[in-house]
Amino acid sequence: MANFITRTRGRQRLHWTDWASYAYLGFGVLLMFGPVLWLVLSSFKTETELQHYPPRLLPYVQQTVTLPGYDDPLLVFHVTQGPLAGQDVAQVRRIGLVSQMVRPDDPTTIVKVPIADREPVEHVALATSNYQKLFQRFNFLRFLWNSTFITVVATAITLLVNSMAAFALSKYEFRGRGTVMAMVIGTLMIPQTVVLVPLFLITRDFGLINTLWGVIIPGAATPTGVFLLRQYMLTIPDEILDAARMDNASEWKIYWRIILPLSAPAIAVLAILSIMWRWNDFLWPLIALSQTENFTLQLALNSFRGEFTTDWASLLAMTVLTLVPVVAVFAFLQKYIATGIASTGGK
Amino acid sequence: MLKLITPLMQIVDVPMRALQRLLGPRRLAWAFLAPNLILFGLFAFLPVLVNIAYALTGSDQILLRDRPFVGVRNFTDLSQCASYLDANSCKIDVFWRAVHNTAWFIVLQVGFMVGFSLLTALILNRKIVARGFFRAVFFFPVLLSPVVVALIWKWILQDQGALNAVLEHFGYPTVNWLLNPSWAFGWAVFLSCWAHMGFYTLILLAGLQAIPRDVYEAAQMDAASPWRVFHRITLPLLMPTMVVxxxxxxIKGVQTFDEVYAFTGGGPGSATTLVIQYIYQTGFAGAPRLFGLASAASIMVALVLVVLTAVQLWITRRNANG
Amino acid sequence: MADLELRGVTKAYGAAEVIKGVDLQVAEGEFCVFVGPSGCGKSTLLRMISGLEPITGGEVRIGGEVVNRRGPAERGLAMVFQSYALYPHMTVRQNLSFGLENLRATKADIETRVTEAAQMLQIDKLLDRRPKDLSGGQRQRVAIGRAVVREPRIFLFDEPLSNLDAELRVEMRGEISRLHRRIGNTMIYVTHDQVEAMTMADKIAVLRDGRLEQFGRPLDLYNAPANAFVAGFIGSPRMNFFTGRIAGGAVRLTTGETVALPGDTFDMAEGAEVTLGIRPNGLHPVDSGSGLSVTVTGVERLGGESYIYGSTQDGTAVTVHSPGQTAIEPGGAVTLAIDPAEAHLFSAKTSKSLRKGAAS
Structure with a gap:
């Protein structure tokens, strides 16, 4: 292994700059991955474990035992002092500084043990209680549905509308094409952040405030998408279109039978970008949606931020669930995403 | 999926065919453009006009016809300061605090982020084992939502969080990071860098890899030292990418809102309130919704962005023309 | 099958006129080649016939009907493109059937026509491949097959062989000719290569600068070119041209030599400025006697034949074709006898042929 790492291409021995580089990269892995890993580990901790200070790296769960005569499973403790020292006993209840314990082999005899004389018997385990609570107590599925609906529908509309415009701008010569291109560049200068007030008012006039469509429609046509697709469509030879025209295809048919399939790589890139923008979108949904039942996951996460206390147990689980689709998509499409983002300058 | 789309497209083909017969294939282009242009018109160009209309009118009324015309008062109110360097001397001190915060935020964030992106890109451009893996590691936070990024770091930085635990373990004093204005601001800059660095690293790495190998080989033949190679070849050739x-x-720095707002809510006090958050609070979150003031402020931000975007387009075009 | 007629067809992009009034009649079943240098408008003319390019003025008639206002699909034509323009995302079979599907042919009909065309073009084994997995020649066959299945009234070919290497080009040339003999459709074929035109055409239309220079059978064009341009364009190597003037019933060249021509063949007005054209095989090196004196600049010996390159005193380049092997060496001088029967005479002013009875 060490041999593998120290082997460099071309040269024999590692220069000190190589060591420095690997040290930097190692630190980078820690800094980039560490926090996310910590978040995921924390989300599998029980509420008690989350209160534990200093926090422990791995999630621990206290052992429980079900004894006859008791409905609920009982927590197991290891007694350190007193007559029961060295034994594992189950706690029936705790009153002040004293626990009422029973021995597993004698569940009817209560023994009183000061809480200072016992320590919990724990083992490393993933507690899914935070996740269960998310589905039971919160409208998580509702938020998930809202986010998914917005992402899928908005991406579909973006792809359709942008590819149609890109087709017209790349494959037709008509009067006014230059003006339209200038308009597209113009919209590049008007990000949502600088027209929040009028965007809200216009969307409100359409009666779309507080609906998912109010989030979807205003950003459905993107200048980035038009540019990206047009650039790609310019590389499709015009002769193929002429051949299709000779083959009796209507212009619309040329669009969806020839142009769309041939632009698949660019469309995939735009689809990934759009999914990312929509899934992670925050500011506009924050303004357009004010009723909790319409919240997206991002808004729901934000609303968890209490004034004084934060329900970290649920929040951590929800954060992980929000993050999972993005990481999954990234894992499979890393190369596409990277090249796509690099080729468009992000947004 | 395809089974669903095909019949749909065939249905659309019927009116489009009729339109093609009517307009001829050339003017049909407008039919393809129409949906996109309508959306652009309604949600990009019309808002610019509406924005100006609201910026020139006052009161908290939502309908334009109920709003009295106030001329440029919103703008003069916003820019009324004894000294622009002291937010407390301004009529609308919250706005100027946000402007100062944003200015500092941009200087620190862009500086650190581009610096570390360059360093990372240079290292990734070396003969590194598992380069793809490292690149992915630095890149993946770009995909995380701003809210998730904010929560990840809040969880670490909270009073009973992991960072304080580590500090305590090594015998250092703990800090309540998010309640201390300077620390909160510093961490906001940090997490913004953390989240976006990968994107710029990727662009810079692409720029580095676009430098032809033979230039380096020629330099090697000329016995140039590694420092000289970096200084005289890498940096100048990377300059266009650096400027972009x-x-x-x-451009993105000016528009920062999401992650900082989700991280601190603008606090403590207004220590991390940025300009976009001021617009949001003035127009949407405050008790009287001061649309006029919010519009005026966003026009001021828009002017900055238009200049920056124009510069960007000009540079990209110049780079593209070689 | 149908005939094609162009009547005063013009095409202008704004102020720039690229087709300046072309009249042409292609009979049913004829193989007609449009030939000319690049930029002469031959491809534009073909695209106007196809309907891909709107017509500015004049009429295009197919089978007697004016089709000016019909779209490409409604003219019943099929076209083979220079780049083949195969649909890259479709298999060969899908490429062949796409047009038939658009015409709402039945599945069974499509199947038989595709199979038939594929067998005829020997691409039946490739039907499930995609264009990127085919060689250049195979792609060419698929492109032709795509036209064949449509059973068009007229086939249009737009420089279809220019992307193939020399050997394959000769092979495909023969193949397209055989295809024409076999199905007998009217075909319009655009090329810049006069060899293709000569070998394949029933009729050749020579175009220059958006005008039809001459239209006729290949050997008619070769034997009696209507003007100096056609004379120079048809035939390889190129015809030699010498300037001179008519003096005393003969041509007095600017280099001083006099060439006697039969007066009953050409219109020889005394004192007229003329261009004398002679193909390389109309010049013969002679040991003695009168003729054109030329300085030899190069010799190509191909074994069975030789080409001698030289220049006259005023620097005009001369090419001589000589059967068999020659002893002439570069650097020397040679005297060339001119065969009057091989001579062509053109007016220097209009460059039109002065042959009596020649179409103007």
């Missing part, structure tokens, strides 16, 4: 990265980072 800087301008892009500036």
């Amino acid at each position: 990265v800087l301008v892009l980072a500036l």
Whole structure:
């Protein structure tokens, strides 16, 4: 292994700059991955474990035992002092500084043990209680549905509308094409952040405030998408279109039978970008949606931020669930995403 | 999926065919453009006009016809300061605090982020084992939502969080990071860098890899030292990419809102309130919704962005023309 | 099958006129080649016939009907493109059937026509491949097959062989000719290569600068070119041209030599400025006697034949074709006898042929 790492291409021995580089990269892995890993580990901790200070790296769960005569499973403790020292006993209840314990082999005899004389018997385990609570107590599925609906529908509309415009701008010569291109560049200068007030008012006039469509429609046509697709469509030879025209295809048919399939790589890139923008979108949904039942996951996460206390147990689980689709998509499409983002300058 | 789309497209084909017969294939282009242009018109160009209309009118009324015309008062109110360097001397001190915060935020964030992106890109451009893996590691936070990024770091930085635990373990004093204005601001800059660095690293790495190998080989033949190679070859050839990265980072820096708002809510006090948050609070979150003031403020931000975007387009075009 | 007629067809992009009034009649079943240098408008003319390019003025008639206002699909034509323009995302079979599907042919009909065309073009084994997995020649066959299945009234070919290497080009040339003999459709074929035109055409239309220079059978064009341009364009190597003037019933060249021509063949007005054209095989090196004196600049010996390159005293380049092997060496001088029967005479002013009875 060490041999593998120290082997460099071309040269024999590692220069000190190589060591420095690997040290930097190692630190980078820690800094980039560490926090996310910590978040995921924390989300599998029980509420008690989350209160534990200093926090422990791995999630621990206290052992429980079900004894006859008791409905609920009982927590197991290891007694350190007193007559029961060295034994594992189950706690029936705790009153002040004293626990009422029973021995597993004698569940009817209560023994009183000061809480200072016992320590919990724990083992490393993933507690899914935070996740269960998310589905039971919160409208998580509702938020998930809202986010998914917005992402899928908005991406579909973006792809359709942008590819149609890109087709017209790349494959037709008509009067006014230059003006339209200038308009597209113009919209590049008007990000949502600088027209929040009028965007809200216009969307409100359409009666779309507080609906998912109010989030979807205003950003459905993107200048980035038009540019990206047009650039790609310019590389499709015009002769193929002429051949299709000779083959009796209507212009619309040329669009969806020839142009769309041939632009698949660019469309995939735009689809990934759009999914990312929509899934992670925050500011506009924050303004357009004010009723909790319409919240997206991002808004729901934000609303968890209490004034004084934060329900970290649920929040951590929800954060992980929000993050999972993005990481999954990234894992499979890393190369596409990277090249796509690099080729468009992000947004 | 395809089974669903095909019949749909065939249905659309019927009116489109009729339209083609009516307009001829050339003017049919407008039919393809129409949906996109309508959306652009309604949600990009019309808002610019509406924005100006609201910026020139006052009161908290929502309908334009109920709003009295106040001329440029919103603008003069916003820019009324004894000294622009002291927010407390301004009529609308919250706005100027936000402007100062944003200015500092941009300077620090763009500086650190582009610096570390360059360093990372240079290292990734070396003969590194598992380069793809490292690149992915630095890149993946770009995909995380701003809210998730904010929560990840809040969880670490909270009073009973992991960072304080580690500090305590090594015998250092703990800090309540998010309640201390300077620390909160510093961490906001940090997490913004953390989240976006990968994107700029990727662009810079692409720029580095676009430098032809033979230039380096020629330099090697000329017995140039590694420092000289970096200084005289890598940096000048990377300069166009660097400028693009800087301008892009500036454009995004001005618009920063999500992650900082989700991280601190603008606090403590107004220590991390940025300009976009001021617009949001003035127009949407405050008790009287001061649309006029919010519009005026966003026009001021828009002017900055238009200049920056124009510079960006000009540079990209110049780079593209070689 | 149908005939094609162009009547005063013009095409202008704004102020720039690229087709300046072309009249042409292609009979049913004829193989007609449009030939000319690049930029002469031959491809534009073909695209106007196809309907891909709107017509500015004049009429295009197919089978007697004016089709000016019909779209490409409604003219019943099929076209083979220079780049083949195969649909890259479709298999060969899908490429062949796409047009038939658009015409709402039945599945069974499509199947038989595709199979038939594929067998005829020997691409039946490739039907499930995609264009990127085919060689250049195979792609060419698929492109032709795509036209064949449509059973068009007229086939249009737009420089279809220019992307193939020399050997394959000769092979495909023969193949397209055989295809024409076999199905007998009217075909319009655009090329810049006069060899293709000569070998394949029933009729050749020579175009220059958006005008039809001459239209006729290949050997008619070769034997009696209507003007100096056609004379120079048809035939390889190129015809030699010498300037001179008519003096005393003969041509007095600017280099001083006099060439006697039969007066009953050409219109020889005394004192007229003329261009004398002679193909390389109309010049013969002679040991003695009168003729054109030329300085030899190069010799190509191909074994069975030789080409001698030289220049006259005023620097005009001369090419001589000589059967068999020659002893002439570069650097020397040679005297060339001119065969009057091989001579062509053109007016220097209009460059039109002065042959009596020649179409103007």
